[in-house]
Amino acid sequence: MKNCLGIINMSENDSTMGALTQNRPTAMLPIAGRYRVIDFVLSNMVNSGITGIGVFTGNKVRSVMDHLGSGQPWDLDRKLNGLFVFTPTYDYHSIHRKIGDLELFFENNSFVKYAKQDYLLFSKSYMLANIDYNEAFKAFLESGADISIVYKKVKDKSNAFLGCDKIHFDDDGVFESIGTNLGMDIEFNMSMEMYFIKKSVYFEILYDAVEKGNANYLKQAIFNNLDKYKVHTHEFKGHVFPINTIKNYFNANMGILKSDIEKDLFFSNGHILTKVKDEPSTYYKQNAKVKNSFVANGCIIDGYVENSIIFRGVKIDKGCIIRNSIVMQKSDIQENVHLNYVILDKRAKVSKGVTLIGDPSSPYIASKKATITREGEQ
């Protein structure tokens, strides 16, 4: 994979993620007890042997910088190649809000131009999976195609994947077109928004779009041009969780409680790497009772926990009953709190005796650093 440059594009639609993405992009959302969403695609690339990776951010830059830093946890802190983060620039003389990511790619095209690699792997971050790109890359090279799209055959009874890209094949199984899933079929081929592109083809598409002015997003520009190029597709067979709605985010976390999914997501093609936090082991005290839960390090637990994901450094006091919930890092849950279908964002504090109950389709969300106290109490 040395001949392939990785590009992670964070221009994702956050509007359906509610309070969870108020101050962070979806890519930085905490998930699965100790990770951020972006850790999966970053680790996949690194584990597949890609050593040069560009990350193109949206406007919420600070949490991205904090998490990625110099790229050291992913072994991307290098003199040659390594991690490059591109943030939008602002021209204050002619201030206007730029729509789409195309301009950011165009502004920074020298990054791609001067890279030694001849192929590019573009990926969004929101499709959670553990994927070995070598296989897909090899198939792409052998196909002689200009572009390759990675997809997953999904069964979607509950219309969870509305709005995802849908791929159509002709009767011979050859790629025909790509559109948006409106839920017409239960079974369909969902694009994972991971594209391999020849570098030369990328520049043709980018320059064409800028000159014609007919696209704001890189994806749009690619779709506009698919009929001109030879398009290959590659089916991924592992588990995929698109993190594009609160419900899908909740279900992805709960899915990890199934041991086959956990193994697939965390081990199938290499470990998922993330920023180290130096937490001690989790301490279960005398009154702890924990069932079917995924618990990160640094917690002190003295209550009842069931079907839940507990992030790092969480404190759960005695008398608590936590069920079907996601508790993010450093949250503090005091005595006799009852939670069911709740998402507590980072450092939330729930005072003694509070009861919070959400619904599986729409969990209760406590925002970052929120303090929740029983009315009338301090």
Add this chain to the structure above:
Amino acid sequence: MKNCLGIINMSENDSTMGALTQNRPTAMLPIAGRYRVIDFVLSNMVNSGITGIGVFTGNKVRSVMDHLGSGQPWDLDRKLNGLFVFTPTYDYHSIHRKIGDLELFFENNSFVKYAKQDYLLFSKSYMLANIDYNEAFKAFLESGADISIVYKKVKDKSNAFLGCDKIHFDDDGVFESIGTNLGMDIEFNMSMEMYFIKKSVYFEILYDAVEKGNANYLKQAIFNNLDKYKVHTHEFKGHVFPINTIKNYFNANMGILKSDIEKDLFFSNGHILTKVKDEPSTYYKQNAKVKNSFVANGCIIDGYVENSIIFRGVKIDKGCIIRNSIVMQKSDIQENVHLNYVILDKRAKVSKGVTLIGDPSSPYIASKKATITREGEQ
């Protein structure tokens, strides 16, 4: 100095620096053959034993991030303390251009609040000097004052320091007031824009200014409050070059050609640290003739060079005559070029036979990546 947090404030007036600061803040301007302006204040802090440093940037963020990275060259890549960079945030829902740096400090006050240090050292970056802060800090602590201002007695015959802050003492030599130098006196006490402040006093000033709304800049807020606090001053006796106009920038570089100034600036209180570029030694070829010049590594020189500062990786072909000029990194000067009073920004290319002549008061500036060719030629 462990009990002192360093804060470098990049909100500097770039408007008098012309093309040199079009895409970078003054702090990032290349200087003295292999440094950036900010390297001096950063190294001073580190060499004085300050281990926690916050850098508050203006809007030109990218070159800052590229240069500072994780802080490794200054040994500031640490788990505790180390380097923290704060960039302005943009709220796109209510977009308006923010004036001044006060809001940035207020937004990020938790950085200062949760720091263990009890004292703060605020500094701008544009006053080039090699200073041991220990002495000033010790004097400040012993004085029992709330604020200390570091200043330099200057003789300014040519009105080079117009617009700098000017300190007045009463007849007993006690601090009286601070204002702006309009050039009324040749000799005056110039503030170096380096302040020690007690943390508690800093918060009083910051909160007061935000509540009253009577300051846009932190400096303004401090000046508004100086009558309320005990103010100490500390005289610095080494060389100081304010980099606030093109002329001062040019003169600072030329000043380094004097060996007493060079020793003072580079060695008096520890080495100046900067990002490493892995250049080989400079190679002087058969036709090289170099006089009174400061030459960084990685150059290949086959021409005549006099009274000049040559940055890293510059190529000067035979037949060239380079005098009284500043040639920034990776510039390429082809055969028979004549330069006098010229500043070539990074990666500029001057083709065969070109002659460029500026004036000491107003040097010719070739901007970054410019290619200069004789008219009519390719």
Add this chain to the structure above:
Amino acid sequence: MKEGKMIAMLLAGGQGSRLKLLTKDVAKPAVPFGGKYRIIDFPLSNCSNSNIFDVGILTQYKPYQLNSHIGIGSSWDLDRPNGGVRVLPPYTNEQGGRWYKGTANAIYENLSFIDELDPEFVLILSGDHIYKMDYSVMLDFHLEKNADVTVSVIEVPWEETNRFGILKIDADQLITEFLEKPKNATSNLASMGIYIFNWKSLRDYLIADEKNPDSENDFGKNIIPNMTVDGKKMYAYKFQGYWKDVGTIKSYWEANMDLLSDENTLDLYDRTWKIYSKNKHLPPHYISADAHVKNSMINEGCVINGTLENAMLFNEIHIEKNAVVKNSVILSGVVVEEGASVYNAVIMENVVVESGTKIGSPDSEEVYLVSSTNIIKS
């Protein structure tokens, strides 16, 4: 420029033969402890948290795992471009190879290493003890007393005084007498093997000691007594807090069990004094619906289906259904198969406790050390 610099020299050569199989493949400082640490993590983290960033580690016996654990020191923030952590094994010169003859000789052989760092003070540490200590406070004491040597001491039970080097002190904490493992002690202050020396003075003593063919080249036996004879000012710094020398299997087991006790005073969850260790990039642990977990510590990557009580689990351990683990320490990679039971045991890395096996008994006080080939009673 910087305040009186102190470097640490950490003696990590000990074989620790009373720990039997635990030190078959590793030196004692590399023995795992507390669910995710190795013993040496404690002094290394103490150094980092005390702002000591120059640490020489003197190794001799089976340093391979220790080297691999320490790596470049990044886990403890000791991967500094200059200084930082440095492993110092014995080396060869023209006279051939020489092994370290004793603790003092180990330092002597690295005189040039220390001279290059040019410290004012040298802190001598041992890699064998578990404790949290701010060495900078001890240095403050050393400076305040204007001492030549400061020895850190702790009160031990009177009945154990014959196991330690015992010190007698006067009202000013000046050391008046030094007794190695006395039979009838008149003081219960034991040396912790932690010394601060003024480097210039220690340097002279090391050189003199090396010249004496009868010397054992040991700090406790030679250097300190020689300094006493010369009337050097030696002070005792009283340490209060948890301190344990895990010299035997039983005390090793006890020290781990201490962490599960309500009276435990070694707070691993204190965020102001984290204990750092090498990170393994594992997912959180999973506790299934069939598990019962009580008063236990569990690290990342474990899967728990059985019963745990008073158990200290390292990483990647599988406890299968109906397996029981009580009052035990389980090192990384162990599998306890269905129906097996483990009481009062230390199970070594990667051991498979097969289905139906019973190790120890709930009724016995004996502690078992279990490797894949052996069970040793202690």
Add this chain to the structure above:
Amino acid sequence: MKEGKMIAMLLAGGQGSRLKLLTKDVAKPAVPFGGKYRIIDFPLSNCSNSNIFDVGILTQYKPYQLNSHIGIGSSWDLDRPNGGVRVLPPYTNEQGGRWYKGTANAIYENLSFIDELDPEFVLILSGDHIYKMDYSVMLDFHLEKNADVTVSVIEVPWEETNRFGILKIDADQLITEFLEKPKNATSNLASMGIYIFNWKSLRDYLIADEKNPDSENDFGKNIIPNMTVDGKKMYAYKFQGYWKDVGTIKSYWEANMDLLSDENTLDLYDRTWKIYSKNKHLPPHYISADAHVKNSMINEGCVINGTLENAMLFNEIHIEKNAVVKNSVILSGVVVEEGASVYNAVIMENVVVESGTKIGSPDSEEVYLVSSTNIIKS
């Protein structure tokens, strides 16, 4: 997952006694070269540039300066959290200490180190040679030939064949014969001491070789001949380019002078294959109005007031007025005082060539090695 991994094992134990005073305090790989490098920088930079990030350095003789030079490997981008550069000195085990007996034994003693990295291929390098080489191209050759061993070879002048291990090959580059320093060679292809082995196979040979009490445990003398006997497929990879073994003072001086020649083929200025070294944070060098500098290389921190011709200057060197240095190599920190002259010499670190001293003569071909106590003719 990753493509067939190759690690490098770099033999850096050589004393290099023919280099006399140059290796009095350092091992040969640590000898300074080319104005800012040490010899070992060449193979280390080659590794980094060839994308080999796991490098074991086998040291034995006076490793202190080498250790301090290598540090954590950050200069070569080899400070990786896992793998990276690791210095491997001899160590002790239950049987006591053992020094490396030969090149093959040095690798044998580190079997467990290599096993943990789990490579498919092992590249054996020497720390004694100056050259630039892409080892990944050699690996491609090894894979293409499906070889058991690949040996890198270079054509040497026929009259020097008796100094080298000489190989005979067939049309397919298969090695047919191996002759150690033959008197009447029938081939002029010399082994460069660079081997690629398939690790599994090498592992077996090392274990067998260790068991043979008559073996010298050397690659050239034992392992390779044994493999030849067994009919292993051994190929010769022909290297073209600059390659020099600086075995004597004269050849050391020559190799430095080579860099000042027009026909020099070791391009240090090639940005696609940089040679990295430890950085010293020094300012650019200064050339005064009195200086004459021609056909010379000068590193940072030098101050030149005298005459240089065909001179290789390291860092922080002072050449005073009217001093003359021709055809010489001047190591760091040297002062050549007013009126002194130096011809055809290598001046060691920190020597002061006093005013009026004359070393060498413009008319003689002899090369002088100058230390502060000695002048040795070569």
